[in-house]
Amino acid sequence: MPATREKRFVSHGGDIWGFSRKHNIPVEEVLEFSGPINFMGPPPKAVEAVKEHARLIKFYPDPNPVEFKNTLASYVGQGIKAENVLIGNGSIELIYMITELLPQNFDAVIPVPSFSEYEKATLRSGGKITFVQLPEDFSLETKKIKEAISPDTKIMCLCNPHSPSGRLYKKPEIMELVEFCQKKDIIFSIDENYIEFAQDDQEHTVAGMVQEYENLFVIRSVTKFYGMAGIRLGYALAASSLIEKLETIRQPWSINGLACQVTQAALDDKEFIAATKETINKNKEQLIKDLNQINGLHVYPSTTNFLLIKLTNPDFTSTSLKEQLAKERILIRDCSTFMGMDNKHIRITIRSTKDNNQLVEKIKQIIDN
DSSP states (O other), X not given: OXXXXXXXOOOOTTOHHHHHHHHTOOGGGXXXXXXXXXXXOSOHHHHHHHHHTGGGGGSOOOSSOXXXXXXXXHHHOTTOOGGGEEEESHHHHHHHHHHHTSOXXXXXXXXXXXXXXXXXXXXXXXXXXXXXEOOTTOOOOHHHHHHTOOXXXXXXXXXXXXXXXXXXXXXXXXXXXXXXXXXTTOEEEEEOTTGGGSTTHHHHOOGGGXXXXXXXXXXXXXXXXXXXXXXXXXXXXXXHHHHHHHHTTSOTTOSOTTHHHHHHHHHXXXXXXXXXXXXXXXXXXXXXXXXXXXXXXXXXXXXXXXXXXXXXXXXXXXXXXXXXXHTTTEEOEEGGGSTTOOTTXXXXXXXXXXXXXXXXXXXXXXXXX
C-alpha cells in the first residue's frame, strides 16, 4: 500500500542557526553532524575566486552564462552539451520549476523516505501525491513503484544515491523506471546531489541518457560534495526541448553574480576533489567500525558522506538521543521527520577523525548510562 502523509512539514537537517538559538550555543561551537555537507569544503580555489571576483557584485548577473554552461557540460561528460544544462538557485529552485510545467491536479509518485521538497513542490503546483514505501533495506521495488502510477501521474521523483540511507541504485534499475515513465508521458526527476561521493560515479549516473529520453530530468548541485551550501548553485540536465520550456519560467537573475565564477573554480580544484574522496571514504570506514561496537545501533551501508543509523535499543528514540547530544553541543539529524520513517533512525555526516571520535564517545556514554 502507498504510504500516507501523517506528519507536518519540518525544517531540513543542517539548521545550525536554529539549533544555536534554541540551545544558546554560539554557531562556531556547534559540532554539526546533521547537514550532509562536505566538512572539508569549500574548496580553496573557490574561496580565492570569491575574493578575485568580488568586484562583479556591482553588475547584474549574466542572464545567459553560456561559458559556464559549457564548463558544467564538460564536467559532467557523458555527451552532455550546454543546451542540456539549466542553472538554478540551488537544486531547490529546479525541483520547484519542473512541477510548474505540469497541469493542475496532476499526481506525483514519490518513493519514501525521501527529500521533503519533492512533496512541497508538488503541493505548491496544485498536484497530489502517491507515496510508495521503500522496504527496510531501501532497495527499489520497481514493480511496486510502477503499480502506484495512475492515469493522472505526470512526474516521478527519486534520489540516487538515496537520502537518507546512502544506498546507491544501479543504472539499469533506474533506467527501467525511466523507460516505463517515458511510455506513459511521465517526467522522471532524479536527484543526483550525492553522486560525486560514490565510487565509479560515472558508471551509475543517468545524466548521459537525457538526449535519448526527453522525460528525464537530472538534478545536481555544488552544496553537498563541494561544501558550498551558501552559494546556492544547482544545475539540471535534460533534453534541449525540456530545457527550453523551463527557461521560459525561470525567474530573472536567480543566480547571484558570484555563483558561476566560484563554482567553476571549485570544479577545477582537482586536489580538493581527490582529497575529499580519499578522506571521506577513510573516515567513513573507521566511523562505521566504531559505531558497530556500540550495542543498540545498526549502521546501514552508505556510498555517500553520511550514515543512517537505526536505534535497536528500546530505551532510546531518535528525538531523545538528539536532545541528549544537544547538551554536548552536538547536532545530529532526527529522521523521524522523514515521511515513511519512525523515531528509531538518526543520520550523521562524516567529519574529521577528531570530530567522529567525539561523537562516538558521547553516544556510547549516553547509551551505556
